[in-house]
Amino acid sequence: MPPGFDEAGRNVCITGTDTGGDMDEHTRQRIFKPFFTTGKMERGTGLEAASAYGMIGNQGGDIEMDRERDYGAAFRMYLPPSGREIPGETGSTADVFTDRKTILLVDDEDINIEVVREILELLGYSVLAVQSGRDAVGLYRQKKALIDLVILDMIMPGMGGGDTFDALIEINPHVKVVLSSGYSLHGEALRIMERGCSAFIQKPFRIEELAGKLAEVLGGKS
Structure with a gap:
């Protein structure tokens, strides 16, 4: 069963997009690698996408990214539903x-x-x-x-x-x-x-x- 899905095949999907510059296939394949960056190497650079990938993966989820020339990137974050009921109000x-x-x-x-x-x-x-x-x-x-x-x-x-x-x-x-x-x-x-x-x-x-x-x-x- 793909990451981010529960036993019934359901998932929660969060989508984010950007309108940045073009990204070639080599960059797309390495976007979630720690310390990979297309900019200048500075302290902490290249960890944002890798950190997000690790955090979501630790919750049993997954991230996918699509890139279309001149239209930016779309990131889809899949997370399994918790299955918990939303508690009712118990007080003020x-x-x-x-x-x-x-x-x-x-x-x-x-x-x-x-x-x-x-x-x-x-x-x-x-x-x-x-x-x-x-x-x-x-x-x-x-x-x-x-x-x-x-x-x-x-x-x-x-x-x-x-x-x-x-x-x-x-x-x-x-x-x-x-x-x-x-x-x-x-x-x-x-x-x-x-x-x-x-x-x-x-x-x-x-x-x-x-x-x-x-x-x-x-x-x-x-």
């Missing part, structure tokens, strides 16, 4: 949001901010998002009483994840931080964990994995 809107936790999301990539913010909001969290370690430290200093947990990207230009974590624990020694990286738990990530970081999650991650990790950290002792 005020009751739903009374205990909502707030997460500070720190990541320098636009696509990661957009996708992870949406996932967190679907899981019932309020989200504050910044794209640099310096901004994260500044915002946390201002709103530490509001922020319950920080999801921190390890590799960022300027002030990286390690320095950002050190600055956060100077503000609050009990800050709860989930370190996020595309690399496995070794080297710099392991050293940050040894300095007291609450948990580690490797990108791209499944929604269930992130939900479980957050529940574990927020439910534990500070």
